[in-house]
Amino acid sequence: MKVLVAVKRVIDYNVKIRVKADKTGVETANVKMSMNPFDEIAVEEAIRLKEAGAATEIVAVSIGPQASQETIRTALAMGADRGIHVLTGEALEPLAVAKLLKAIIAKEAPELVILGKQAIDDDCNQTGQMLAALLDWPQATFASKLKPGAGEALVTREVDGGLETVAVKLPAVVTTDLRLNEPRYASLPNIMKARKKAIDQTTPETLGVAIAPRLVTLEVKEPGKRAGGKKLSSVAELVEALMSEAQVI
């Protein structure tokens, strides 16, 4: 079974982001970038499927500027077999990303596509579902367990009240939630080996996909700030404050 994983280069989750003074977006210059954490979980799951003998090849795809190749290298160092980079300029919307992935999938014909449930930059949580719809494939989002079987995959999903298990016929799209696995760190020998793995580069034009944005970002601003409150020294003071001042109990 061939598995395709999609990986996105985002601002590292430890970075405290800053809104640009002109309100056009957030500051990305000289900021540490990493693979989207949910995508790391997707790569890890694909590798585990390969280690268990269920997957035969793992293709890691990233869509974005030239530097996205670093993100693909990270996936290759973790254990993906080869990479595909779709070179684009500006940040793309999930619909455009789903269309590009669909075009790649038409050539690669994987049986399983694993993506992170959301990217921690735009927090959209759309790409996997959109891709499944465009391919007319079934989907299993927010996966916390994935078990491939004959012609289908059994997926346990994290839903608001607890867990739900669905069986989806392959080919299918799965999106990862936090507890699916703990991604490994790439070892130094594997980082060296990854340098020799192939990354093919293509463009939206070559793939014949229109990527013009549908949304106009009018402004990006800081959220309303909460004023810090006061420190109290006893629980009696706290209960008094909650009852008389805040009146919430």
Added chain:
Amino acid sequence: MPALLVAEHDGQRLKGASLNALSAARLMSDAVHVLVAGQACRAVAEEAAGLDGVAKVLLAEAPQFEHASAEDLATLVLGLAKSYSHLAAPATTFGKNFMPRVAALLDVQQISDVSAVIAPDTFERPIYAGNAIARVQSKDGVKVVTVRGTAFPAAKPGASPAPIEAVAVPAASDRSRFEGAEIAQLARPELTAARIIVSGGRGLQSGENFKILEKLADRLGAAVGASRAAVDAGFVPNDYQVGQTGKIVAPELYIAVGISGAIQHLAGMKDSKVIVAINKDEEAPIFQIADYGIVGDLFQIVPALEAELAKRLANR
């Protein structure tokens, strides 16, 4: 044209997030229709019909909607889409699951997690875990949105009930099959619906220690939540998680115990009306957003707080 809200429910009642999403939908269009898809769920349709601002309820009853797959829901909504200016759903795991499928099939870029409706085509939504707010305008013909419940008030019952109309149900997909669910049976209120939440973090040190929070929560009639650190450490299940990757909550009172206040966690609770922080590290970022803080050992403070509440609430 009216807006269509796809309601989330449990077969008997609407989920709270549907009531918040209805308030948002009313800001998008003068008329709002509500779609209730389920199996033998007429009671839910009647509840929806009784809400203020609902012009019509569409009822789709079929076996495949008992545990509706994203595939079947998307097909149903897609068939109704052409009569509407907006398609909306709550930004819960229900809405997040099927709505992007609808958007993609309509060739529309969805707007997720809408936190403000500025104009029928202009919305605000949080990005970067709520550390920035983007105002976006959609150029698509139909607007497809999911709504952040905590940003809008819950809809109230109206004067006279709206009509309920049955809609034709398309054939079910055979590509996805529901196998089962483990839905936590909580003795306490649900996190997203609770008026008071007591949340624990890594400072609790073990799942066993969450019992002292549960005691405090029961004293207050509160729900129990947790930070991602506590979930990752295996103290409590993931459905307790409050934060960017968990649930977004905005109760009247949020008591954060042994939670340092990672950006990821703050994203899920900073719209709470009153925040209390209990932490032994006085430099913990949670104190910067808390209305009231106590620095100290939670294992002493939490039981003392529970005892003090018992005393004070008994006098009332």
